[in-house]
Amino acid sequence: MNIFTKAKGFWGTISLVVIFSVVTQFLINGGTLNSFYVNALFSIGINIILAASLHLIIGITGQFSIGHAGFLAVGAYISAIVTMKLGLPFPVAIVAAGVAAALAGLVIGIPTLRLRGDYLAIATLGFGEIVRIVFLNIDYVGGASGMTVTHLTTWPWLIACVVITILVIVNFTNSTHGRACISIRENEIAADAMGINTTLYKVMAFVIGAFFAGVAGALHAHNFYIIQPTNFGFLKSFDILILVVIGGLGSMSGSVIAAISLTIISTFLSNYPEVRMVIYSLVLIVMMLFRPQGLMGTKEISSFLKMGKSAKGGVQHDGKNTVA
Amino acid sequence: MTAKTPLLKVENAGIRFGGLKAVSDVNVELKQGELVGLIGPNGAGKTTFFNLLTGVYVPTEGSISLAGEKLNGQAPYKITKKGISRTFQNIRLFSDLSVLDNVKVAYHSLAKHSILSSILRLPSHFSGEKEMEEKAIEFLKIFKLDGVMHEMAKNLPYGQQRRLEIARALAANPKLLLLDEPAAGMNPQETEELMNLISLIRKRFDLTILLIEHDMLLVMGVCERIYVLDHGQLIAEGTPEQIRNNPKVIEAYLGEEVS
Amino acid sequence: MEQFIQQLVNGVSLGSIYALIALGYTMVYGIVKLINFAHGDVFMVGAFIGFYSITILDLGFFPALLISMAACAIFGVLIERIAYKPLRNATRIAALITAIGVSLFIEYGTIYIRGAQPEAYPTGIVPLKSLEIFGVKISGQSILILAVSIFLMIVLQFIVHKTKIGKAMRAVSHDMDAAKLMGINVNNTISATFAIGSALAGAAGVVFGMYYTKIEPLMGIIPGLKAFVAAVLGGIGIIPGAMAGGLLLGVIEALVSAAGGSLWRDAVAFIVLILILIFRPAGLLGKNVREKV
Numbered sequence: 001m002n003i004f005t006k007a008k009g010f011w012g013t014i015s016l017v018v019i020f021s022v023v024t025q026f027l028i029n030g031g032t033l034n035s036f037y038v039n040a041l042f043s044i045g046i047n048i049i050l051a052a053s054l055h056l057i058i059g060i061t062g063q064f065s066i067g068h069a070g071f072l073a074v075g076a077y078i079s080a081i082v083t084m085k086l087g088l089p090f091p092v093a094i095v096a097a098g099v100a101a102a103l104a105g106l107v108i109g110i111p112t113l114r115l116r117g118d119y120l121a122i123a124t125l126g127f128g129e130i131v132r133i134v135f136l137n138i139d140y141v142g143g144a145s146g147m148t149v150t151h152l153t154t155w156p157w158l159i160a161c162v163v164i165t166i167l168v169i170v171n172f173t174n175s176t177h178g179r180a181c182i183s184i185r186e187n188e189i190a191a192d193a194m195g196i197n198t199t200l201y202k203v204m205a206f207v208i209g210a211f212f213a214g215v216a217g218a219l220h221a222h223n224f225y226i227i228q229p230t231n232f233g234f235l236k237s238f239d240i241l242i243l244v245v246i247g248g249l250g251s252m253s254g255s256v257i258a259a260i261s262l263t264i265i266s267t268f269l270s271n272y273p274e275v276r277m278v279i280y281s282l283v284l285i286v287m288m289l290f291r292p293q294g295l296m297g298t299k300e301i302s303s304f305l306k307m308g309k310s311a312k313g314g315v316q317h318d319g320k321n322t323v324a
Numbered sequence: 325m326t327a328k329t330p331l332l333k334v335e336n337a338g339i340r341f342g343g344l345k346a347v348s349d350v351n352v353e354l355k356q357g358e359l360v361g362l363i364g365p366n367g368a369g370k371t372t373f374f375n376l377l378t379g380v381y382v383p384t385e386g387s388i389s390l391a392g393e394k395l396n397g398q399a400p401y402k403i404t405k406k407g408i409s410r411t412f413q414n415i416r417l418f419s420d421l422s423v424l425d426n427v428k429v430a431y432h433s434l435a436k437h438s439i440l441s442s443i444l445r446l447p448s449h450f451s452g453e454k455e456m457e458e459k460a461i462e463f464l465k466i467f468k469l470d471g472v473m474h475e476m477a478k479n480l481p482y483g484q485q486r487r488l489e490i491a492r493a494l495a496a497n498p499k500l501l502l503l504d505e506p507a508a509g510m511n512p513q514e515t516e517e518l519m520n521l522i523s524l525i526r527k528r529f530d531l532t533i534l535l536i537e538h539d540m541l542l543v544m545g546v547c548e549r550i551y552v553l554d555h556g557q558l559i560a561e562g563t564p565e566q567i568r569n570n571p572k573v574i575e576a577y578l579g580e581e582v583s
Numbered sequence: 584m585e586q587f588i589q590q591l592v593n594g595v596s597l598g599s600i601y602a603l604i605a606l607g608y609t610m611v612y613g614i615v616k617l618i619n620f621a622h623g624d625v626f627m628v629g630a631f632i633g634f635y636s637i638t639i640l641d642l643g644f645f646p647a648l649l650i651s652m653a654a655c656a657i658f659g660v661l662i663e664r665i666a667y668k669p670l671r672n673a674t675r676i677a678a679l680i681t682a683i684g685v686s687l688f689i690e691y692g693t694i695y696i697r698g699a700q701p702e703a704y705p706t707g708i709v710p711l712k713s714l715e716i717f718g719v720k721i722s723g724q725s726i727l728i729l730a731v732s733i734f735l736m737i738v739l740q741f742i743v744h745k746t747k748i749g750k751a752m753r754a755v756s757h758d759m760d761a762a763k764l765m766g767i768n769v770n771n772t773i774s775a776t777f778a779i780g781s782a783l784a785g786a787a788g789v790v791f792g793m794y795y796t797k798i799e800p801l802m803g804i805i806p807g808l809k810a811f812v813a814a815v816l817g818g819i820g821i822i823p824g825a826m827a828g829g830l831l832l833g834v835i836e837a838l839v840s841a842a843g844g845s846l847w848r849d850a851v852a853f854i855v856l857i858l859i860l861i862f863r864p865a866g867l868l869g870k871n872v873r874e875k876v
Contacts, residue, residue: 064676066683111861117675118618122811123860126853129808133850168443175442175449176428176435176456183418183429190416193378195404195433195496204439234804238683245680250420274699277691284684289669292677298420342870 009302021159028155038155040267042223045158046216047263049165051243051255053212056169058241059250059298060178061205062185064121067108067128068240071101071210073232074131075217077141080149080227085140090152094161094218101214102207104131109206113199128237136229146228153223161219165212170252172208181205185250242280246287246294254296329392331356331532332500337376337386338556346372347556350386354500359526359533361547363540363567365577369556370536371413374502377534378410379403390500405433409498411489413505413536419478423469423488426477427460430495460495466528467491467521483514487521494525500532501525507539515539519546544568552576589720590841591834596725596794598833599732603787604810605817605825606739607659607780613756613820614776615671620682621662622784623807624689629655629785630798631693634702648731648789652782659781660774668770686804693800701799704792728790735786736826739779743822748775756820809836809852816859818866827867 024041027033033041050072057065075097082093108127115123141147172178180201183191192198221227243262247254262280269276287294330353338348347369354360362370375381377388379400388395395403409430418426437452464470467487472480477488486506493501503522507515519542526533537543543550544564552560552567554576560567567573604626611619629651636647666685670678714721743749751772754762763769791806792798813832817824832852840848859866 064679111857115860115864118616118679119815119860119864121676121679122618122815123857125808126812126856130850130853130857133847133853137846171443171445172439175453176432176437177439177442179421179425179429180432182421182425186418186420187416189380190412190418191429192380192400193404193410193412193416194430194492195401196429197399197401197433199399238687241680241683249676274691274695277687278695281684281687281691285666285681285688288673288677288681288684289666292673 017159017163021155024159025155040264041155042153042158042219043267044260044263045162046219046223047240047243047259048162048256049212049216049219050240051247051259052165052169052252053209053216054240054244055247055250055252055255056172056181057205057209058244059248059252059255060173060185061181061202062188063112063202063205064117065108065124065206065209066121066237066241067124067126067131067234068209068213069232069234069236070108070124070128070131071104071213072217072220072236072240073135073229074104074210075101075214076221076227076232077135077147077217078214079218080147080221081141083152083222084147084149090157090222093152093222094157094215097214097218097221098211099214101217102211104214105206105208105210106203108210109203113202125234125237128232128234132229132232135232142228144229146226146231148226149221149224151222151225153219158219161215165215166252166256169208169212173252177201177204242284246283248294248296248298250298251294251296251300253299253301254294258295330354331358331391332377332534333387333389333392334377335387335389337373337383337388339372339376339381339384345556347376347553348385350553350556350558352551352558354532354534356499356532357526357530359522359535359546359548361543361550362534362536362553363538363543363550364553364559368553368576370553371504372556373553374410374504374534374536377403377500377502378408401433404496404498407497407499408502409493409496409500410502411486411493411504411506413508415485415489417477417485417489417492419476421477422474423477423480424457424460424464424473426488426492427463427495428456430492431456431459434497463491463495466525482509486510486518490521490525494529494531498531500534503533503535503537505536505538507537507542510539512541515542518542522546586841590837592721592725594834594837595830596728596833597837598813598830599728600787600791600794600829601806601810601813601833602826602829603732603735603783603790604806605814605829606736606822607784608811609814609817609819609822609825610752610776610780612814613822614752614773615667616675617667617678618682618811619667619777619780620679620807621685621689622780623803623805623810624686625655625659625662625781625803626784626788626791626807626810627693627798627800627803628658628689629788630792630802631702631788632785633789633792634704634798637705644789644793648786651785651789655785655788656778656782659777659784663774663777668773686807690800690804697800699800701797704796704798706796724794728794731786731790735783739783739822742779748772752776805849809849812852812856812859815866816855818869821866821868824866824868831867 028038050068054068057063078100079093079097082088082096083090108124112120112123135141136144180191180196183194183196184198184201188198243258244255246262247258266276332352332354334350334352337350339346350373362373364370372381376383379395379398382397390406390408393406395406418429435452435456437448441449461470461473464473469484469488469491472484477485480488490503490506507518510518522533523546525531535543535547547564550562550564550567551558552573559572559576560570562570604622607622608619611617611622632654633647633651636642636650662685666681667678670681713723714726743752751762751767752775754765754767755769755772759769809832810829813828814825816832817826817828832855835855836848836851839851
C-alpha cells in the first residue's frame with residue numbers, strides 16, 4: 001500500500017469533485033437545471049450528510065441510534081435562530097448548528113452508554129421525540145407552526161459540507177480511532193479488555209455524528225423556507241435509518257449510494273408519499289430477510305475497483321476489504 | 325517494586341451477585357515470571373475470578389493489587405493499560421476486522437496520534453499509523469500469522485483464531501497474561517504446539533501467566549504452581565505433584581474420595 | 584380533590600389501555616427477545632376492525648370486540664410467521680429493523696388502501712350510566728374499560744399459569760433450547776404468544792375507539808411506544824409488570840396533563856423511559872441478567 005498511490009487516488013477524487021462542482025454551478029446559473037432538479041440535488045446532498053453521520057454511529061461503532069432526526073432538528077432550529085433572530089451570517093449558523101447538535105450528542109451519548117441493542121434503540125428514539133416535543137413547546141421558535149427561514153443554502157455551501165463530512169468521517173474511520181470504534185461494534189467486551197476506552201469512543205461517535213447531522217439541519221432549514229417540529233419526528237429518523245441499512249451497515253460508500261438513489265426515487269414519488277413508504281418498508285423487510293448486509297455489507301467501493309484490476313484473477317486480498 | 329513484592333496480590337477477594345457468592349475469600353499471589361495454573365470443576369468461578377482481575381466485575385470484598393497498586397473498581401481499559409491482558413473462554417475476536425487489524429487494536433492505547441491529527445491527516449497520524457503497522461506485522465511474524473494477516477479473523481481456522489487471540493492479548497504489552505482455556509477444542513498435537521508457544525512467549529516477553537485449563541496434561545506439564553477453585557473458594561494450592569494427590573481436589577472433581 | 588380523583592380515574596382508564604398493549608410487548612419480548620415495533624399497529628388495525636364491525640356489520644360492542652380480537656390474533660401470527668420467524672437466529676438489530684419495516688408497511692399500507700382520514704366510533708353503543716362516588720363522576724365508559732381490561736388480564740393470568748400452553752410459553756421464555764429438548768413445539772408456542780398478545784392489542788383498539796372515538800391509521804405509533812415504555816417500566820418480559828407499568832404510566836400522564844402540561848404529556852413517557860433505563864433498567868419488578876463474559 002504505497003502512500004503515493006493512495007495520495008494519487010485521493011487527489012484524483014478531489015479533482016473530479018471540483019470539476020463536478022464547477023460544472024454543476026454553471027448548469028445552475030445558466031438555468032439548464034431547473035428548480036426541480038436543483039431541489040433534488042440539494043436533497044441528495046443533505047441526505048448524504050445525514051446518512052454518513054448516522055453510518056458513523058451505527059455502521060462503524062455499532063450503536064443502534066434511531067433518534068437521529070433529533071440532531072437534525074437541533075441543527076435546523078439553532079441555525080434558524082442564528083440567521084433569523086440574531087441576524088448573523090450563514091457560515092456562523094452552520095457552525096453553531098453543528099456545535100449545538102454535537103452538544104446534544106453528548107447529552108444523549110453519555111446516559112445511554114450502558115445500554116445495548118434494543119434498549120439503546122428505544123432510548124435514542126425517546127430522545128429524538130423529546131427534542132421534537134421541546135421545540136413544539138417553545139414559542140420563540142414558533143411552536144407548532146414553526147419558523148420561516150430565508151433561503152441561504154447555495155450549491156457551493158452544499159457541496160463543501162458534503163465533501164467535508166465525508167472526508168472527516170472517512171479519515172476518522174481509516175485510523176486507529178476508527179478501528180477502536182469498529183472493535184466496539186464487533187465485540188465490546190474484548191475491546192474493553194484490549195485497552196480501548198469504549199466510553200470515550202462511543203460518546204465520540206455520537207458527538208461527531210450529531211455534529212454533521214446538525215450541519216445537515218442548517219442546510220435543510222435554509223433550503224426549504226420553513227421548518228416545523230413535525231418534520232423531525234421518528235418517521236424522519238426512520239428515513240435516515242433506511243438509507244444506512246439499505247446501503248449496508250458499515251459501508252460509507254453504501255450509505256452514500258443509498259442516499260443518492262433513494263433520494264432520487266423519493267423525488268419521483270413525492271406525489272405519492274404512501275406508495276413511497278410502502279415500497280421502502282417492503283424493501284426493508286425483504287432486505288433483512290434475504291440480504292441483511294444491505295447493498296455493500298461492510299465493503300467499500302475501493303475494494304471492488306481493486307478487484308477489477310487484479311491480474312492474477314480471483315479476489316485480491318490487499319487489506320482494502322475493511323474500512324480500516 | 326522490589327524483588328520481594330509479588331506482581332499480583334489478591335487478598336480475600338470475592339463477589340456476590342444478589343444472594344449468590346460466586347467467588348469468596350480468594351487469596352492468590354503471583355511472583356514476576358511465574359506460570360501458574362487455575363483449575364477447578366465447571367462452574368467453580370474461574371472465569372469469574374478472571375473477570376474480577378480484569379475489571380469486568382468489581383469485587384464486593386477484598387482487594388486486588390498489581391505491582392503494589394490497588395486495582396479495585398478501575399475501568400477494564402485502565403487495568404489493561406496497567407498491565408493485565410487476557411484471552412476469553414469463548415473466542416472474542418473482532419470478526420469483521422483482518423488479522424492485522426485485530427492486533428493493531430491492541431496497540432491502540434499506545435498510539436500517540438490524536439483524533440484530530442487523524443481527521444486532519446497530519447504527519448503525526450501517518451508516522452503513528454506506520455509505527456503501528458510495523459509493530460503489528462513483527463508481532464504476527466512471531467506467532468506465524470503474518471501469512472494470513474489480511475484475512476478476516478472470522479475466516480481463520482479454529483486453531484489460528486486461538487493463536488490470534490493470544491497474539492492480540494500480548495500486543496497490549498501486559499505484565500500479567502490471563503489465558504482462559506486456551507487449549508479448548510484442540511487435539512493433542514495442537515495442545516503440544518500451544519505448550520511450546522506459551523513457554524516461548526513467557527521467556528521472550530518476560531511474562532507472568534495465569535492459566536485456566538481443563539486439559540490436565542497441559543496444566544501439569546507447564547505450570548509451576550496450581551490453584552484449585554471449587555464453588556467459588558480456594559480448596560488447594562501447590563505444585564502439580566501436591567495437587568495431583570490432594571484428596572480435596574480429587575473429591576471436588578469426582579464427587580467423592582477415590583481410595 | 585375532586586379534580587385529582589377525576590384525573591386519577593382518567594389515568595387508570597388510559598393506563599388500562601396501555602396495559603393491554605404492553606402485555607403483548609412484554610410477552611413477545613419475553614419469549615423471542617424482540618421489540619415488536621408493529622404491535623402498536625396491530626392495536627390500530629384492531630380499532631378499525633372494531634369500527635367496521637360496528638358500522639358496516641351492525642354489530643354490538645361485545646361481538647365487535649371479539650371479532651377484532653380474533654382477527655388481530657390471526658394477523659399477529661401472520662406477521663410472526665412471515666417476517667420474524669426467518670430472523671429468529673439473526674442479529675437483534677436485523678430483527679428490530681424488520682419490525683420497523685413491518686410497522687411502516689402496515690401504517691402506510693392502510694393509508695394507501697383507505698386514505699389517511701380519521702373515523703369516529705359511534706357514541707352510545709353501550710348504554711351506560713355514570714356513577715357518582717365521593718362526588719366524582721365516573722363515566723360508564725371508564726368503568727367498562729376497566730372491567731374489560733381487568734377481565735382480560737385475569738383470563739391471561741389463568742392461561743399463563745393454569746394451562747398447558749401457558750406452561751409452554753413460560754418454558755420457552757426461560758430457555759428455548761431446553762424447551763425444545765423437552766418436546767415442546769416451540770414454533771406453535773411462539774405463535775400462540777403472538778396470537779394472545781395481538782388479541783389483547785386488538786381489544787385495546789376497540790376499547791380506545793369507544794373511549795376516545797377518533798381513530799386514524801397512524802394512531803398506533805405513539806400509544807405503541809408508550810405501551811412499550813410501560814412494559815419496560817414494569818419490567819420487560821414480566822406480565823404483572825406490564826399491567827403495573829401500564830396503569831402507572833397512564834396515571835402519571837394524566838396527572839402531568841392535569842398539572843397544566845398537556846403539551847408535554849407525550850414527553851412524559853419518554854422521560855420515564857430514559858430515567859428507568861438509566862437508573863433501573865430491569866424495571867420495577869424485574870431482576871438483572873448479566874451478559875456472560
